[in-house]
Amino acid sequence: MNAALEIRHLRLELDGTYILDDISLMVERGMRLMVVGPNGAGKSSLLKCLVGVHRGWQGRIVVNGVDIRGYSNRERARLIAFVPQPGGRHSPFTVRETILMSRYPHVSHFGTLSHADHELVKDALARTGLGPLADRPMVTLSGGERQKVHLAAALTQQSPILLLDEPTTFLDPRHAFEIRSLLHRINQEDAVTIIEVSHDLNTAALDGDRIYALNEGRPAFYGPGDDFLSAEVLKKVYGRSFLLGVHPQTGGPVLVPERCEL
Amino acid sequence: MSRGSVLTILFVIAVATLILTPFLGMSTITPLDVLGIGTGAGGVDEATIFWRLRVPRVALAFLAGASLALGGMIFQALFRNDLATPFTLGVSSGAALGATTYLRLGWSFAFLGVDGLTMFALVGAALSMALVHGVSRSRPDDSGGSLLLAGVAINFTLSSLILFVHYTSDAAQSFNILRWLMGRLDVVGADEVWTLLPLFLTGGLATLILHRELNLMTVGEEFAISRGVDARRTRTLLFLGTSLLVGGVVAVCGPIGFIGMMTPHIARLLVGADHRRLAPASMLLGGTMLVICDLLARSLVAPAEIPVGVLTALLGGPFFLWLLTRRPGAGTGRS
Numbered sequence: 023m024n025a026a027l028e029i030r031h032l033r034l035e036l037d038g039t040y041i042l043d044d045i046s047l048m049v050e051r052g053m054r055l056m057v058v059g060p061n062g063a064g065k066s067s068l069l070k071c072l073v074g075v076h077r078g079w080q081g082r083i084v085v086n087g088v089d090i091r092g093y094s095n096r097e098r099a100r101l102i103a104f105v106p107q108p109g110g111r112h113s114p115f116t117v118r119e120t121i122l123m124s125r126y127p128h129v130s131h132f133g134t135l136s137h138a139d140h141e142l143v144k145d146a147l148a149r150t151g152l153g154p155l156a157d158r159p160m161v162t163l164s165g166g167e168r169q170k171v172h173l174a175a176a177l178t179q180q181s182p183i184l185l186l187d188e189p190t191t192f193l194d195p196r197h198a199f200e201i202r203s204l205l206h207r208i209n210q211e212d213a214v215t216i217i218e219v220s221h222d223l224n225t226a227a228l229d230g231d232r233i234y235a236l237n238e239g240r241p242a243f244y245g246p247g248d249d250f251l252s253a254e255v256l257k258k259v260y261g262r263s264f265l266l267g268v269h270p271q272t273g274g275p276v277l278v279p280e281r282c283e284l
Numbered sequence: 285m286s287r288g289s290v291l292t293i294l295f296v297i298a299v300a301t302l303i304l305t306p307f308l309g310m311s312t313i314t315p316l317d318v319l320g321i322g323t324g325a326g327g328v329d330e331a332t333i334f335w336r337l338r339v340p341r342v343a344l345a346f347l348a349g350a351s352l353a354l355g356g357m358i359f360q361a362l363f364r365n366d367l368a369t370p371f372t373l374g375v376s377s378g379a380a381l382g383a384t385t386y387l388r389l390g391w392s393f394a395f396l397g398v399d400g401l402t403m404f405a406l407v408g409a410a411l412s413m414a415l416v417h418g419v420s421r422s423r424p425d426d427s428g429g430s431l432l433l434a435g436v437a438i439n440f441t442l443s444s445l446i447l448f449v450h451y452t453s454d455a456a457q458s459f460n461i462l463r464w465l466m467g468r469l470d471v472v473g474a475d476e477v478w479t480l481l482p483l484f485l486t487g488g489l490a491t492l493i494l495h496r497e498l499n500l501m502t503v504g505e506e507f508a509i510s511r512g513v514d515a516r517r518t519r520t521l522l523f524l525g526t527s528l529l530v531g532g533v534v535a536v537c538g539p540i541g542f543i544g545m546m547t548p549h550i551a552r553l554l555v556g557a558d559h560r561r562l563a564p565a566s567m568l569l570g571g572t573m574l575v576i577c578d579l580l581a582r583s584l585v586a587p588a589e590i591p592v593g594v595l596t597a598l599l600g601g602p603f604f605l606w607l608l609t610r611r612p613g614a615g616t617g618r619s
Contacts, residue, residue: 099512114557
């Protein structure tokens with residue numbers, strides 16, 4: 023049994039329309055899956071079904087061979103961690119407090135955080151290079167730093183599956199690259215299964231083992247990144263053709279920004 | 285200074301305030317008077333004033349202040365907004381409308397030991413709570429602007445309804461309603477204290493148990509859910525508890541504003557945002573602050589009294605404005 027997560031005929035209806043319509047997908051253990059698609063395609067909704075935010079879906083989601091509805095909230099959180107879309111919301115907590123909170127599923131209601139919990143937080147701070155910022159309030163951090171905190175928090179949750187909703191959006195190239203290499207290491211060294219929503223097709227093709235494209239709630243493509251970056255597939259998913267070039271390192275296809283014509 | 289020792293200091297200040305303030309007021313009572321050794325001035329038994337009037341009043345003020353602070357803190361966490369409190373979102377107004385209606389009807393009944401005024405206030409609080417809840421659910425992604433605007437709208441509507449009920453009442457009812465609306469703590473005997481105490485203890489205990497959930501919900505609902513919090517149950521539990529708590533306070537003391545907004549903020553500056561310390565700090569600070577406000581209210585223009593709700597509003601209005609202008613966007617989405 024090699025599937026970390028299996029989705030069968032998933033449907034999500036909100037306000038009378040199907041946000042997700044008959045999604046079936048198997049994610050192997052240790053895989054890094056990139057979910058792409060136009061705005062409003064249902065990418066975030068898919069993650070939100072997996073993580074318990076949306077609850078009214080039909081179909082089956084199986085994690086570790088067990089239906090996800092069979093897990094308690096805490097049990098599910100011990101299996102699946104989530105980094106929400108970066109938003110404008112500011113938190114009054116410090117970096118350390120924010121990361122420590124993610125130990126919640128491992129602590130019983132009347133239990134207290136142990137020395138081991140604090141050690142895990144220290145590890146996560148060190149791995150993400152946030153050590154010097156540990157006691158800074160979140161509001162004083164830059165967007166990139168804040169995103170690292172959320173990643174460190176999810177790591178501290180120690181779940182074998184990690185979901186991320188556009189983790190590099192809004193970040194400058196340096197911070198975006200740091201987050202990407204961090205995720206690469208988490209995936210390779212810790213064998214964490216990653217499902218990541220992204221709008222950056224080039225990095226999705228480079229980083230992902232597989233690409234899963236959604237369009238209007240329906241599956242539009244599943245396969246390797248190099249196959250995804252082809253004229254026909256892009257036209258099918260995004261409804262127009264794009265300029266393609268060759269990546270100087272990999273020799274694979276890469277999306278090149280076009281000049282706007284009048 | 286560590287945040288733990290700040291909490292200890294707050295506790296010491298609260299205890300000192302509770303011990304000292306019953307001796308102060310229009311006439312200063314000495315410990316000797318209370319023991320019956322001193323000479324009662326003007327034939328009034330000082331010990332009676334002390335035990336029947338001053339002590340229950342101080343106890344009531346502390347309980348009410350602590351409850352309002354707790355309610356404010358919970359709302360600020362659940363709505364992730366500095367300015368969201370039961371008072372600003374119209375829950376107090378709902379309780380006030382219920383109570384005003386009861387006073388206008390001129391009824392007087394009690395059921396299972398709870399008097400009609402309290403019951404009407406609780407129902408009013410619960411109804412407006414449901415309204416706020418509905419509004420916040422219809423705009424789940426927006427915790428700032430539109431929620432507060434809805435609160436303003438709810439407050440306006442309920443205030444006009446209160447005015448309407450007030451207008452249709454006769455002179456005696458009208459005086460009762462008006463005096464009640466200004467917020468009062470002048471009670472005789474400890475009945476009100478016993479009404480409020482179980483509500484406060486339940487609410488206080490619930491927040492102490494749920495401090496981790498409150499922390500996670502403050503960061504964000506999706507954040508909390510993905511960590512394994514049953515957000516829906518936590519929300520419902522806390523909303524219900526807060527309506528009970530705030531409804532109870534408003535029934536007993538009238539709508540005393542701004543304590544619930546100010547004190548959690550000051551507490552946050554002192555002990556940080558972690559609810560494990562923030563909850564006790566808010567309660568201690570809220571209680572102490574209302575006791576001191578009440579002391580001022582009954583001594584500043586003695587022998588007359590300023591309604592304590594008027595005094596807290598005089599302090600709270602400028603505080604509200606300060607919060608709004610402190611930094612750009614502070615009112616729309618922070619905390």
